Amino acid sequence: MTTTLTIxxxxxxxxAPADMxxxxxxxxxxxMTGTQxxxxxxxxxxxxxxxDGKPVRSCMLPVGAVRDxxxxxxxxxxxxxxxxxVQKAWLDLEVIQCGYCQSGQIMSAAALLAATPNPDDxxxxxxxxxxxxxxxxxxxxxxxxxxxxxxxxx
Amino acid sequence: MAVAEKIxxxxxxxxxxxxxxxxxxLLSFHLPVRAFGVNEPVQPPDDTAGKFAPNAxxxxxxxxxxxxxxxxxEMGQGVYTSISMILAEELDADFxxxxxxxxxxxxxxxxxxxxxxxxxxNSNSIRAWWPHLRAAGASARAMLVQAAAQQWQVDPASxxxxxxxxxxxxxxxxxxxxxxALAASSEVPPKDVPLKDPKDFVLIGKPLKRLDTPDKVNGxxxxxxxxxxxxxxxxxxxxxxxxxxxxxxxxxxxAKKIPGVQKIVVLDDLVAVVGDHMWxxxxxxxxxxxxxDEGPNAHISSTDIWRDLRAASEKDGAVAKSAGDIVKGLxxxxxxxxxxxxxxxxxxxxxxxxxxxxxxxxxxxxxxxxQVMTRVQSEAAKAAGLPVEKVIVNNHLLGGGFGRKLEPDMxxxxxxxxxxxxxxxxxxxxxxxxxxxxxYRPVYRDNIAATLSDGKIVGWKYRVSGSAIMARWxxxxxxxxxxIDGVDSGIDMPYDIPNxxxxxxxxxxxxxxxxxxxxxxxxxxxxxxxxxxxxxAKKAGKDPVDFRRGMLGKNPRLLAALNLAxxxxxxxxxxxxxxxxxxxxxxxxxSFIATVVEAEIDESGEVKLRRVTCAVDTGIAVNPDTVVAxxxxxxxxxxxxxxxxxxxxxxxxxxxxxxxxYRMLRIDQAxxxxxxxxxxxxxxxxxxxxxxxxxxxALRNAIYAATGVALxxxxxxxxxxxxxxxx
Numbered sequence: 078m079t080t081t082l083t084i085x086x087x088x089x090x091x092x093a094p095a096d097m098x099x100x101x102x103x104x105x106x107x108x109m110t111g112t113q114x115x116x117x118x119x120x121x122x123x124x125x126x127x128x129d130g131k132p133v134r135s136c137m138l139p140v141g142a143v144r145d146x147x148x149x150x151x152x153x154x155x156x157x158x159x160x161x162x163v164q165k166a167w168l169d170l171e172v173i174q175c176g177y178c179q180s181g182q183i184m185s186a187a188a189l190l191a192a193t194p195n196p197d198d199x200x201x202x203x204x205x206x207x208x209x210x211x212x213x214x215x216x217x218x219x220x221x222x223x224x225x226x227x228x229x230x231x
Numbered sequence: 232m233a234v235a236e237k238i239x240x241x242x243x244x245x246x247x248x249x250x251x252x253x254x255x256x257l258l259s260f261h262l263p264v265r266a267f268g269v270n271e272p273v274q275p276p277d278d279t280a281g282k283f284a285p286n287a288x289x290x291x292x293x294x295x296x297x298x299x300x301x302x303x304x305e306m307g308q309g310v311y312t313s314i315s316m317i318l319a320e321e322l323d324a325d326f327x328x329x330x331x332x333x334x335x336x337x338x339x340x341x342x343x344x345x346x347x348x349x350x351x352x353n354s355n356s357i358r359a360w361w362p363h364l365r366a367a368g369a370s371a372r373a374m375l376v377q378a379a380a381q382q383w384q385v386d387p388a389s390x391x392x393x394x395x396x397x398x399x400x401x402x403x404x405x406x407x408x409x410x411x412a413l414a415a416s417s418e419v420p421p422k423d424v425p426l427k428d429p430k431d432f433v434l435i436g437k438p439l440k441r442l443d444t445p446d447k448v449n450g451x452x453x454x455x456x457x458x459x460x461x462x463x464x465x466x467x468x469x470x471x472x473x474x475x476x477x478x479x480x481x482x483x484x485x486a487k488k489i490p491g492v493q494k495i496v497v498l499d500d501l502v503a504v505v506g507d508h509m510w511x512x513x514x515x516x517x518x519x520x521x522x523x524d525e526g527p528n529a530h531i532s533s534t535d536i537w538r539d540l541r542a543a544s545e546k547d548g549a550v551a552k553s554a555g556d557i558v559k560g561l562x563x564x565x566x567x568x569x570x571x572x573x574x575x576x577x578x579x580x581x582x583x584x585x586x587x588x589x590x591x592x593x594x595x596x597x598x599x600x601x602q603v604m605t606r607v608q609s610e611a612a613k614a615a616g617l618p619v620e621k622v623i624v625n626n627h628l629l630g631g632g633f634g635r636k637l638e639p640d641m642x643x644x645x646x647x648x649x650x651x652x653x654x655x656x657x658x659x660x661x662x663x664x665x666x667x668x669x670x671y672r673p674v675y676r677d678n679i680a681a682t683l684s685d686g687k688i689v690g691w692k693y694r695v696s697g698s699a700i701m702a703r704w705x706x707x708x709x710x711x712x713x714x715i716d717g718v719d720s721g722i723d724m725p726y727d728i729p730n731x732x733x734x735x736x737x738x739x740x741x742x743x744x745x746x747x748x749x750x751x752x753x754x755x756x757x758x759x760x761x762x763x764x765x766x767x768a769k770k771a772g773k774d775p776v777d778f779r780r781g782m783l784g785k786n787p788r789l790l791a792a793l794n795l796a797x798x799x800x801x802x803x804x805x806x807x808x809x810x811x812x813x814x815x816x817x818x819x820x821x822s823f824i825a826t827v828v829e830a831e832i833d834e835s836g837e838v839k840l841r842r843v844t845c846a847v848d849t850g851i852a853v854n855p856d857t858v859v860a861x862x863x864x865x866x867x868x869x870x871x872x873x874x875x876x877x878x879x880x881x882x883x884x885x886x887x888x889x890x891x892x893y894r895m896l897r898i899d900q901a902x903x904x905x906x907x908x909x910x911x912x913x914x915x916x917x918x919x920x921x922x923x924x925x926x927x928x929a930l931r932n933a934i935y936a937a938t939g940v941a942l943x944x945x946x947x948x949x950x951x952x953x954x955x956x957x958x
Contacts, residue, residue: 094490097510105465105508110457111450113630114509115581116662120890123581151450164448171440171856174864175307176447177454177581177630202899209890211581211631212307213867213922215901217860 082143084109085153095141099133100124102140103150111151111180115209122208125181126150132188134207151180159225160187166225174212182208186222195226283412285371285420287340288318288364295395295409297322298330302341302349303356304602305443306632307864308919309857310356312441314364316853317357320434321368321427323392324408331442333626336604346705351602352637353716353751354820354917357853361915369424377421378414379406393433429851429912438856443628455600455627458587460655464493466648467512467659468503470668473525473883474742478502482520489514496651503648509659528742528883536674536740536880537572544570544676544696548734549712552722560690560730564682567770571679571759572944575740575878576672576748577885577893582630583665586645589655590615595622595646596655600629602636610639614646633868634747637704638670663888671878672748673698674740675717677759686771687781691728693721695755696736698745712737716752720819720924724760725789726782743880749868750923753819758945761815761928765935775814775932776802788911789818792846793825795907800827800844809833810841813932815925820917822849826866828902828929832937836949838930840870840902845925847906850913858918859906865922866904871896873927877946 081090084107091106103109103126112135115123119134126135127149154160163186166172173179182205189196189204196204201222210218283291290298299318305311311331319326334341334349341349345359372392379397380387383404391398395408408415429435446452471477481502483495491511496503504515587598588611595615601607604624612619629636645658660668675697682690695717701708708715713735721733739745748754768778776797783790793816797803802812809832816825829842845862852858875894879886887893931942940952 093508094510097508101508101510105510108459109450110453110459113454113581114456114583114659116890117513118662118889118891121581121895151448155449167448168440168444171444171860173307173441173444173447174309174860175581175629175631176444176452179447180450183448206897206899209581209895209897211579211633211868211895213864213871213896213901214860215867215896215898216863216904218898219901 080140082140082148083145084148085150085156093140096139099126099135099138099140099143099148103135109150109152113177113180115178115181120209121178122181122185123178125184125208127154127184127188130188130191132185151184154184154187157187159190162225162228163187163190163221166221166228170217170221170224172214172217172221174214178208178210182210182218186218186225189222190226196222283371283375283408283415285374285415286367288367289322289371291408291412293409293412295407296328296330297324297395297408298332300332300334302334302360303343304333304351304600304626304629304632306351306600306602306629306636308356308861309441309854310351311443312439313357313853313857314360315442316434316439317361317364318368320432321365322372323394325395326434326439328395329442334604336608336624338605341604349603349605350637351632352634352747354920357915358821358917365426366424369426370420373421373424374415374418375408375411377418378411382406382414435851435853436855439854441857452628454582454630455587455598456582456585456630456659458598458627458657460587460589460598463587463655463657464505464652465507465509465512465659466496466503466505466652466656467509467516467661467664468501468644468648469516469519469521469664470501471523471525472667473523473529474531474744475528476500476526476883477524478521479524480522485520486515486518489518494652495519496648498647501644503658505648505652505656513661525883531742531883532881533879536743540674540676540696540738540740543736543738544678544694546736548694548696548736551713551718551733551735553732555730557690557692557730557732561680561682561692563689564684565770566680566682567767568678568680569763569766569943571677571762573675573755573758574876574945575674575743575880576872576876577666577669577878577887578631578633578635578748579666579890579893579895580629580631580633580635583660583662584635584641585657585659586642587655587657588642588645588649590646590649593617593621596625597622597642597646598625598627599642600627600636601639601642602629602632602634603639607639607642610643611646614643615650633749634751635669637747640670662890666888666893667885670744670746672754673700673745675755677755679759679763681763681767683767683771686773686778688726688728688767690730691724692732693760694734694736695721696738697755698739699737700746702737704746714752716747718752718756720753720756720817721760723818725786725816725818726779727785728782742883749865750920753817753920753924757815757817757819757924758928758931761817762931762943765813765932766941774803779814779816783816786818786823788823788848789816789825791909792816792823792848795846795909796825796827796844799846799905799907800829800842802827807831809937811933811935811937813929813934813936815929815932817921817924819924820921822847822916822918822921824921824925826925826929828926828933830930830933830937832934832952834953836952838874838934838947838949840900840930843902843904843926843929845904845906845922846909847921848909848911848913849916849918850911851915852908853915855908858908861918862906862922863904865920866926867896867901867922869923869926870930873930873945873947875946
């Protein structure tokens with residue numbers, strides 16, 4: 078079945094069954110490997126993408142359910158000012174270690190800041206608790222979100 | 232053979248590039264661009280004409296780009312940056328114009344000086360390579376200087392170097408390393424090249440930005456799981472859930488009907504489904520009806536394993552170290568006995584284990600992320616039935632290693648599957664298979680007896696019982712019944728104790744495969760020793776920090792760390808009700824670390840981590856920001872295990888399967904963490920494992936301080952805390 082999705086602002090057409098999770102369409106059909114597989118059951122957040130700006134775990138989202146909504150992935154998140162600020166803060170504070178979960182962390186953080194420009198610690202907890210980092214970079218993730226938020230105002 | 236000799240031993244530039252592999256394909260990847268052979272066409276053998284390649288680690292082309300070959304793998308610990316800083320420091324290379332390549336498999340060229348094989352682990356990348364990489368950089372620099380001096384007809388000693396240029400101050404002349412590359416190629420490496428005085432370091436000791444992270448914020452970084460090859464298929468697999476079990480019968484009629492399923496591969500111990508994408512492979516796998524021959528291990532349970540380990544730990548062990556008179560020591564003063572237990576643990580790297588393999592009649596090519604390049608190559612060769620030189624291994628960034636990728640099993644399984652597939656196949660384990668078929672951190676039981684006299688320890692008998700991982704993984708590390716890893720920080724005790732005795736009992740759990748897990752042997756040593764120290768302090772009626780201070784006289788670096796951590800954590804100041812502070816100290820991995828955990832414990836036994844304060848003397852901190860980051864992350868890794876980590880066995884199979892039942896600490900539970908790096912001129916210590924071993928005993932001691940409950944087992948037992956049973 079040919080499906081067309083808008084991903085990072087571009088129309089992409091491909092053949093995939095409607096029940097196939099968006100994660101595998103991105104990775105295995107379209108070759109967009111920045112979105113990562115971590116658990117397959119929406120427990121770790123490594124596969125987080127934006128659907129119309131909202132953070133969604135793509136490992137459990139059937140591609141047939143996306144329809145005409147806009148998909149943004151880690152490859153495209155830097156095109157938005159908030160996404161670029163999150164990426165910059167991540168590098169400025171050297172958040173990243175192995176980096177495998179960080180696509181998902183950055184997507185969750187960018188969605189948080191888009192909706193809540195000045196998050197407090199409890200906002201950060203609520204938005205980011207779905208993203209596991211096995212390297213344990215949480216202290217810096219929190220600091221980087223705050224830095225990105227403060228730069229957003231300036 | 233000394234590694235300095237290894238570096239220069241008859242090394243041709245061609246050998247640097249090909250690692251001796253037939254076919255001469257360049258096995259490398261550059262950062263920050265994508266990997267060769269993965270998302271870009273495989274490059275032809277690199278043309279070294281006009282390049283300066285003085286040793287296995289450095290190449291400089293005529294355009295001035297300095298390429299550094301990384302002998303250790305990047306799994307998050309920042310080692311690509313630290314290694315580059317060391318090489319570039321002595322080379323005086325322009326740090327902003329570096330290209331990095333992953334080393335090809337070669338124990339001869341890239342064998343870790345501490346292991347002798349090409350392995351990344353035990354927090355020894357910097358410790359092992361420090362003098363050798365400095366020598367490599369300094370030698371290359373000297374050759375460039377010689378080439379410039381020759382051209383200018385001046386004394387080499389009158390030349391200086393900086394930012395990839397040689398300068399002659401008196402005449403104002405300068406030449407870039409690129410301009411000198413060809414001439415330097417015919418220079419002879421000097422003997423006994425002088426190294427920089429540390430006070431002249433311009434890179435080492437500065438918190439430089441990592442070289443691998445820019446591509447990790449935009450999806451461009453390439454991990455093993457991201458390998459893409461033309462006409463590649465995708466596979467996922469299921470092994471017999473019982474350790475050692477076999478496939479009896481497979482009904483694949485439903486699986487074959489699933490669109491996208493290409494092939495069912497049935498091996499003796501596992502079944503894989505190959506498809507057009509992971510989704511087809513996974514749906515196909517779920518549709519299989521597999522009958523297993525569960526074999527002889529189907530009765531094994533954690534209960535039996537613990538019963539057997541406890542029994543084994545009561546016997547005498549092989550003596551690892553003995554000083555003074557332990558019989559006399561244990562007969563003097565007040566005696567305390569305790570035993571501490573650590574569970575099986577899975578690694579749960581965020582990147583599930585995977586390997587992409589293409590097997591043809593005369594070649595096997597592997598794309599993966601591994602901590603053991605040459606082992607992967609030799610094991611893949613065996614599985615493929617090919618000579619080792621017919622196996623090409625392309626390494627990648629690792630989405631976490633933690634010791635899991637010190638094993639080649641995932642590559643072996645992928646090769647066995649790929650032998651039945653036409654073209655390349657990417658084999659990805661589901662998280663469930665990753666957790667249920669790990670090589671687990673072994674169960675340990677540590678028995679300690681000690682005696683106190685005048686507030687000090689006079690006798691200390693410590694017995695570690697558990698798996699001898701070294702006996703399998705690195706037999707030289709298992710001698711006379713002692714596993715050097717299992718007793719590592721048990722032998723290397725920081726405290727001044729006159730009568731001291733350490734034993735090891737090898738007790739292998741049946742069927743469950745065991746291996747290294749971040750923190751390695753010191754995980755059990757530091758937990759047992761530092762937990763017991765708090766119990767002894769209480770028996771002696773002393774404050775835990777004061778008690779330790781009194782026995783650290785011969786260990787000034789650790790004492791200084793303890794004093795700093797105590798000061799910064801507010802040790803001794805009043806804390807709220809049900810909030811406790813606990814301390815741990817450790818000299819492990821040649822880093823001297825003191826840690827204070829502050830935790831709040833509620834009536835139900837639930838623990839909230841409030842704050843962790845850590846002071847570290849790791850010698851020269853090559854990249855201080857990396858040292859801080861590794862401690863922050865290591866503490867979280869260790870505290871995660873202390874709060875939640877346990878793999879249990881029932882009916883011969885692992886009971887946990889994914890992050891829903893193998894829990895991880897999340898951001899809303901993460902404490903504030905402060906790391907204080909102590910300035911030091913000593914040689915660099917190891918850092919990647921250290922936070923992992925530091926956190927659990929400090930947390931255990933915080934719970935002890937807040938509640939009086941003496942936990943002797945991990946993960947923490949909330950019911951025991953709630954019951955409030957005091958020691």
